[in-house]
Each structure stands twice: as structure tokens, then as C-alpha cells.
Amino acid sequence: QKEVEQNSGPLSVPEGAIASLNCTYSDRGSQSFFWYRQYSGKSPELIMFIYSNGDKEDGRFTAQLNKASQYVSLLIRDSQPSDSATYLCAVNPGFNKFYFGSGTKLNVKP
Amino acid sequence: DADVTQTPRNRITKTGKRIMLECSQTKGHDRMYWYRQDPGLGLRLIYYSFDVKDINKGEISDGYSVSRQAQAKFSLSLESAIPNQTALYFCATSDSQGDRAYGSYNEQFFGPGTRLTVL
Numbered sequence: 001q002k003e004v005e006q007n008s009g010p011l012s013v014p015e016g017a018i019a020s021l022n023c024t025y026s027d028r029g030s031q032s033f034f035w036y037r038q039y040s041g042k043s044p045e046l047i048m049f050i051y052s053n054g055d056k057e058d059g060r061f062t063a064q065l066n067k068a069s070q071y072v073s074l075l076i077r078d079s080q081p082s083d084s085a086t087y088l089c090a091v092n093p094g095f096n097k098f099y100f101g102s103g104t105k106l107n108v109k110p
Numbered sequence: 111d112a113d114v115t116q117t118p119r120n121r122i123t124k125t126g127k128r129i130m131l132e133c134s135q136t137k138g139h140d141r142m143y144w145y146r147q148d149p150g151l152g153l154r155l156i157y158y159s160f161d162v163k164d165i166n167k168g169e170i171s172d173g174y175s176v177s178r179q180a181q182a183k184f185s186l187s188l189e190s191a192i193p194n195q196t197a198l199y200f201c202a203t204s205d206s207q208g209d210r211a212y213g214s215y216n217e218q219f220f221g222p223g224t225r226l227t228v229l
Binding site for chain 2: 008032034041042043044045046049088090092098100101102103
């Protein structure tokens with residue numbers, strides 16, 4: 001079992017719609033969770049982090065965390081073609097570990 | 111701007127050659143990491159270093175070695191390159207200060223990557 005699981009996609013949504021990206025993790029002791037965006041051939045860049053159960057909003061992005069279900073998601077409202085990228089979920093189960101999922105490719109169609 | 115830089119950005123080499131990838135950072139972070147990324151496999155940790163005297167193997171360290179020459183520099187070496195080491199390599203840094211403030215929060219900042227091809 002992988003530490004972090006993501007659907008590889010591609011997830012296709014029309015411009016202006018809500019994109020929902022999901023991630024599950026295996027280590028119940030995980031304390032902090034991250035969403036990175038990676039454009040093709042570029043380095044990952046952090047867009048959201050969350051460490052408490054519930055929702056965290058930042059502009060068009062909302063991260064949702066449910067530790068009981070070991071589930072973290074990212075919602076992108078009013079999706080734009082420029083949001084088309086691969087989204088990586090990362091989990092920090094402890095001070096010396098950091099696991100990435102394989103990423104979900106998002107396509108936003110104009 | 112404080113940054114993470116990697117050299118070279120692209121490298122083509124032949125099987126059996128020794129090569130070194132270099133990473134430098136001006137963020138003042140104490141922790142540094144090397145990852146490789148392959149299509150469909152995401153980012154996999156090769157080695158990480160929490161300070162100059164602390165170096166640890168990641169999940170795929172076989173065939174690689176590292177050197178932490180200073181807090182700001184972390185190099186990855188392939189002693190005898192093989193074709194299945196063809197990948198995109200990323201260096202990353204993080205600040206242990208985040209741990210003290212938030213428990214285990216330690217956002218990682220990535221360099222631009224090195225595309226390595228082993229023929």
C-alpha cells in the first residue's frame with residue numbers, strides 16, 4: 001500500500017466549474033498535509049497546506065481534511081485554463097518523513 | 111530573492127559515467143532533500159539531510175550518494191550511471207523552524223530540476 005494515493009486522472013472540467021481533487025493517506029499519525037501544483041516540466045509549487053480537520057480557504061482554493069477518514073481534498077472554484085497542471089498531495093507523518101502522491105492531472109477546457 | 115538553484119539543468123551522459131548534480135540555496139534552511147520524478151510514479155525521496163552532519167537514506171538510495179558540503183549546498187552523485195536513472199531530479203529545502211511553530215509543518219521549496227538522460 002502506498003503512503004499517499006491519488007487518482008492519476010486526467011480530470012477534465014469546463015472553465016468556470018469546480019474541480020475536486022482527492023487524496024488518501026495510510027499513516028494515521030500524519031499531522032500536516034500539502035497540495036502542490038506542478039506544471040509540465042516545472043518544479044512543484046505549494047498552493048495550500050492544512051493541519052486541522054475541516055476546511056481551509058485561500059482565494060479560489062479550499063483544502064479539506066478529515067483525519068478520521070484519512071482523506072484530504074482540494075477544491076478549485078471557477079477553474080481556469082491556467083489551472084491545468086498536475087496536483088500533488090503530500091503528507092508529513094513525522095519530523096523526518098514526507099511522502100508525495102503520484103499526482104492528479106487536471107485539464108480545464110475553455 | 112532567496113532561492114534554490116540546481117546545476118546543471120540538463121545533462122546527457124553515458125552508462126558507467128560518474129556524474130554530480132549540485133544544489134545551492136539562499137533560503138537559510140537547514141534541511142535539504144533530493145528527489146527523482148518519473149512519469150506515473152510521482153516524487154520519490156533519494157536522500158535527505160537535516161544539517162551538515164546528518165545525512166539519511168530515502169526510499170530509493172541505491173546507486174546514489176550525497177555530500178552536504180555546507181548548510182547551503184547539497185550534491186547528489188551517481189557513481190556509475192545506468193539508463194534507468196534517467197529522470198527529472200529535484201532538490202528541495204525546508205526549515206525546521208516550522209516544526210517548532212506548528213508541530214510537524216515543514217513545507218518544502220523546490221529547485222527548478224535537472225533533467226538527466228543516461229544513454
